[in-house]
Amino acid sequence: MKIRTLLLAASLIFPALGAARAADVEKPDLTIGVGGKPLLYYLPLTLAERLGYFKDEGLNVEINDFGGGAKSLQALIGGSVDAVTGAYEHTIRMQQKRQDIRAVIDLGRYPGIVVAVRKDEADKIKSIADLKGAKIGVTAPGSSTYILMQYLFAKAGLKPDDASFIGVGSGASSVAAMQKGEIDAISHLDPVISKLESLDAIKILVDTRTTEGTETLFGGMNPAAVLYFKESFIKANPKTVQALTNAFYRTLKWLEKATPEQVAATVPEEYWLGDKALYMKAFEASRQAYSTDGNIDEASMKSALNLITATDPEIEASAIDLSKTFDGSFLSKVKTP
Template structure:
């Protein structure tokens, strides 16, 4: 009887605690945008959702998956989503447009983007410069996968429009585009890249999933996926922003120690692209790309700024205030809990 009484008391207590926590945030129900959720670039988002960390923080998060990062940014600007997990570079790119967008936690310290060529073209395309005149698949025009190729083309002495870019989406459609020969090369992420490698369809030219590969391209770290908001939302909803930051920080710490098997078990099976073993291989290939502390240091900010100004000369680096692209105060509180 005593045990039954305790269980009944607990069943009444925990929902009450959850309700109290939900009432404590300004917006317990919110909408979050992302561009290609099945991609490993956004793995922390899927894990935060599946591990129940949003609910633990008293939040109900509706996730809208768009065709690419540029579209999720547009949704934030347009007001159809409250927050975005997307590329850090968008916080910089929006500043000259008088849009105050700020990241609060870094999820990926490296882009995780791979540039690869179709094997049938491998004897003709051996360097980035050889991509001139080729059809290159990207997740979506204007997305980080697109901008990465533009950056590399510029560094190779080419014009950004010296190649044609084709939006191929974020999953099976990207694999199909390469299988059908619709593209000569691809700028994409895992698990798509690992799937194409397993099928023997591509040769890798550039790999920013690893420390070594990222340093070859940028000379250091280059922040990738972050959680970002409009500054006005942060100001009006600080407890909500803190709750989301807490959830993502707990996710990063879980991810740091998790095995590929544990990770695969906590994502939808359709994310495996039909092969769980291959998915786990892709997780291991991208392991180094995830942030372990959520912070973005000044050197990383400058690296991202260099990428943007190289691909968009209309942006004056001297006019960008990098301190307004990242608000680390919520991360500091998350770490202290």
């Protein structure tokens, strides 16, 4: 009887707590945009949703999945989503366009992007410079997978139009494009890359899933996926932004200790691309890429700016105020259960 009484009391208390938190935030019902939710690049978003951390903060979050990061950014600018989990570089790029977009928490320390060539082309394409004239698959034109290729092209002395870039999506369609020979190379993320590796379909040229690979390319960390908003939304809804920051920070701490089995058991089965063991392997390959504290330091901001200025002549480094790309005030007030 005592146990039953305690359970009944709990069933009454916890919904009440959730309702209290919902009443405390300005916008309990909100929409987050993302460009390729099944990708491990955006794993913290799926985990926060599936682990119930949004609801614990009194939030009812709807997630809109777009074809690529550039499209989710467009949705934010157009007002059809309230926030985006997307590439940090968007906050820099939009400042040049006089759009005040700010990140509040870093989800990925490294891009996690891999550039690989089709196995039967590997004898001819041994470096980035050899990709001149090739057909290269990216998640979507303008996305982070495309931007990284532009950076690599610039470093190799190639022009942006020295190859054809083809949007291949973020799931099985990208695997199929490589298998069918529709593309010669690919700039993509896990689990797609690990799936292609398991099929012995590719040879890797650049790997930013790891500390070593990222430092070799950039000379340090290079922030990837973040949670960002319009500055106007942050000012109007500080409690809502704090609640989302709390949920994502809690997710990062869960992820820091989670086993591959726990991660695979939490995400939807369709994320496995038909192979649970492969998904776990892919997570392990990308594990170093996730942030553990959510912060972006000045050196990482400058690294991201260097990537952009190397690929886009319209971006003037002197005109960018990096302090306006990341608002760490919410991270400093995070309280976890």
